[in-house]
Amino acid sequence: MKDNVNRPFSEDEKSGLYRAIFERRDVRSQFLPDPIPEDVLARLIEAAHHAPSVGFMQPWDFIAIDSVAVREQVLQIFEQENEKAAGNYQGDRQQTYRSLKLQGILESPINLCITCDRSRGGTHVLGRHSIVETDLFSTCLAVQNLWLAARAEGIGVGWVSILDQDKLAATLNLPEQVYPLAYLCLGYVSEFLPQPELQAKGWRSRLPLTELVHGNTWGQPVDNIALSEALKK
Numbered sequence: 577m578k579d580n581v582n583r584p585f586s587e588d589e590k591s592g593l594y595r596a597i598f599e600r601r602d603v604r605s606q607f608l609p610d611p612i613p614e615d616v617l618a619r620l621i622e623a624a625h626h627a628p629s630v631g632f633m634q635p636w637d638f639i640a641i642d643s644v645a646v647r648e649q650v651l652q653i654f655e656q657e658n659e660k661a662a663g664n665y666q667g668d669r670q671q672t673y674r675s676l677k678l679q680g681i682l683e684s685p686i687n688l689c690i691t692c693d694r695s696r697g698g699t700h701v702l703g704r705h706s707i708v709e710t711d712l713f714s715t716c717l718a719v720q721n722l723w724l725a726a727r728a729e730g731i732g733v734g735w736v737s738i739l740d741q742d743k744l745a746a747t748l749n750l751p752e753q754v755y756p757l758a759y760l761c762l763g764y765v766s767e768f769l770p771q772p773e774l775q776a777k778g779w780r781s782r783l784p785l786t787e788l789v790h791g792n793t794w795g796q797p798v799d800n801i802a803l804s805e806a807l808k809k
């Protein structure tokens with residue numbers, strides 16, 4: 577597979593990649609209990625491991641959690657935090673918030689915590705001198721690689737961030753310098769929704785790209801007319 581890396585992508589390969597990007601979903605409600613075969617899970621983790629990282633730091637580790645007891649503890653952390661988060665909203669908005677399903681910790685057959693070891697590679701990691709958070713950015717890219725590869729494999733991924741990080745770190749027995757960057761639920765699904773669940777439930781919609789692309793400096797219109805027209809499509 578790694579021979580001849582300079583050959584152009586075929587039309588099918590390109591459309592497969594874009595399909596994974598556009599049809600990837602955050603999954604909470606549609607998990608099936610079927611286990612993910614080990615070789616498939618290993619492929620997903622290998623895809624994550626091929627993400628770019630600052631100074632080739634590879635700050636990630638992967639904690640595969642199938643223990644129901646551990647997952648129940650994480651669910652408890654979620655429930656405590658979610659109750660606090662609901663307090664951010666009032667009236668109908670709070671009711672809508674409470675009706676949203678924001679995790680699939682027990683319904684999915686496996687959870688995966690992708691961590692960031694902030695000390696990996698020593699004190700001087702190439703490229704991290706000025707922006708110390710680049711290790712966290714790198715780990716986010718590993719998450720996205722896994723998320724896209726999972727979509728191509730027909731596996732749903734749901735990111736759960738409504739968690740107290742210290743309690744999560746303690747539950748997973750993380751060393752001091754290891755940050756629990758992403759807590760993910762993974763499993764085959766009954767369906768992938770055609771649009772984000774938050775959009776389908778009327779919480780928030782995708783913003784028009786024409787409002788998000790600026791020309792040269794913030795707030796300036798794009799002066800390239802062809803680009804401006806292409807963005808409207």
Ligand SMILES: Cc1cc2c(cc1C)N(C[C@H](O)[C@H](O)[C@H](O)COP(=O)(O)O)c1[nH]c(=O)[nH]c(=O)c1N2
Nearest residue numbers: 600601602604677678679735736737738772773774
């Ligand atoms: C860093 C981060 C953290 C979270 C999320 C995502 C990311 C990137 N998302 C998923 C998020 O709601 C979802 O990506 C958007 O609603 C867009 O939907 P699609 O991912 O396109 O389906 C998410 N979803 C959820 O139900 N509970 C959560 O705690 C979180 N947390």
